[in-house]
Amino acid sequence: MAEVTTTDDDGGEPPTEGIQIDMISADRMDGLRTMEKIRLILDGVHDDNIVILESGLQPEEESKLIERTMTEINPDGDGFTGIEIESYPGGSGGDNGFLGRLMGNDDPNTLTVIGPADRIETLHKDETLISTLITRQ
Amino acid sequence: MFMGILTDLRSSISRATSSLFTGGEPKRIGIYGPPNAGKTTLANRIARDWTGDAVGPESHVPHETRRARRKENVEIKRNGKSVTIDVVDTPGVTTKVDYKQFLEHDIEKEDAVRRSREATEGVAEAMHWLREDVDGVIYVLDATEDPFTQVNTMLVGIIESQDLPVLIFANKIDLDEASVQRVSNAFPQHETVPLSALEGDNMDEVYDKIAEYFG
Ligand SMILES: Nc1nc2c(ncn2[C@@H]2O[C@H](COP(=O)(O)OP(=O)(O)OP(=O)(O)O)[C@@H](O)[C@H]2O)c(=O)[nH]1
Ligand SMILES: [Mg+2]
Numbered sequence: 635m636a637e638v639t640t641t642d643d644d645g646g647e648p649p650t651e652g653i654q655i656d657m658i659s660a661d662r663m664d665g666l667r668t669m670e671k672i673r674l675i676l677d678g679v680h681d682d683n684i685v686i687l688e689s690g691l692q693p694e695e696e697s698k699l700i701e702r703t704m705t706e707i708n709p710d711g712d713g714f715t716g717i718e719i720e721s722y723p724g725g726s727g728g729d730n731g732f733l734g735r736l737m738g739n740d741d742p743n744t745l746t747v748i749g750p751a752d753r754i755e756t757l758h759k760d761e762t763l764i765s766t767l768i769t770r771q
Numbered sequence: 772m773f774m775g776i777l778t779d780l781r782s783s784i785s786r787a788t789s790s791l792f793t794g795g796e797p798k799r800i801g802i803y804g805p806p807n808a809g810k811t812t813l814a815n816r817i818a819r820d821w822t823g824d825a826v827g828p829e830s831h832v833p834h835e836t837r838r839a840r841r842k843e844n845v846e847i848k849r850n851g852k853s854v855t856i857d858v859v860d861t862p863g864v865t866t867k868v869d870y871k872q873f874l875e876h877d878i879e880k881e882d883a884v885r886r887s888r889e890a891t892e893g894v895a896e897a898m899h900w901l902r903e904d905v906d907g908v909i910y911v912l913d914a915t916e917d918p919f920t921q922v923n924t925m926l927v928g929i930i931e932s933q934d935l936p937v938l939i940f941a942n943k944i945d946l947d948e949a950s951v952q953r954v955s956n957a958f959p960q961h962e963t964v965p966l967s968a969l970e971g972d973n974m975d976e977v978y979d980k981i982a983e984y985f986g
Binding site for chain 2: 705
């Protein structure tokens, strides 16, 4: 019984070797409600995809994304350990505060990368560059 | 003695009337920040300094606090005036929890899994509190670490979007690697207060700022 069997040889499925990246346009996101956006993101991440948003989430949506992510972590179950998320510009430059909003600068408009925490690692981040390492299972 | 009681009475009456006009309850100040920043150490110091007892256990193991804990009616006296706040110590916020991280701290698997589950519930609860139930925020950072993380950026953004008054606390300045400058550079739009919650360094300024921002 030293034989190794591989069961992922079922033809119809796409190759499991690669890494799927979903790039979601600002337009697509604009038409969705908060929970729909969060589902779109988390469903992708649960499928081990990398999700890239053209335009980032609003603070309130980020808050709910964190909350939702936490409730979906099941330490004893499917191995989902949460998300890694990076976006730029960092948003701490002062423009996103009270003054920024006063001047109508409410749109975060930030490119955002989200992936499964156990497969994505940020190597470097500054206001102009995000460098991430994605590992295969 | 008698005069003292009289003044106390008078000040509690004026407090009662002023809170009538400001909408009642003391302001709830949430202590937020990433795991291990020193939130509970700070909450305990504030509570011990002004009420005599503590809020909860501190630990070098992350996610020690897994449930928001409130210390009510903490009366802080500054320059003849007093401000009364409820201090809410919250679980450190993160976007990921892996039970394996606790195995390194000599915690058995079963406990590590339970701790993770509680930690995730705690973070969810902390986010909920932040959206609905706090009137001001003390954001605590470990000044020996890079403040420019996504969690910090998101959390401060969430706080700003609700127009809550916020102070950034650069904690652990007793350690050589601490850089207060790095923290204030990361959040130039807010006031950064350096301190050591563990050693009690710079607590006078801490209380001055709390009174100024949340009074
Ligand atoms: N050197 C130093 N250590 C500190 C200071 N404040 C807290 N610590 C230590 O940092 C570790 C974490 O402290 P806690 O107060 O438990 O941190 P926390 O932010 O409440 O952590 P969680 O509840 O896990 O989110 C403990 O070992 C504390 O003793 C400080 O000012 N200086
Ligand atoms: Mg704590």
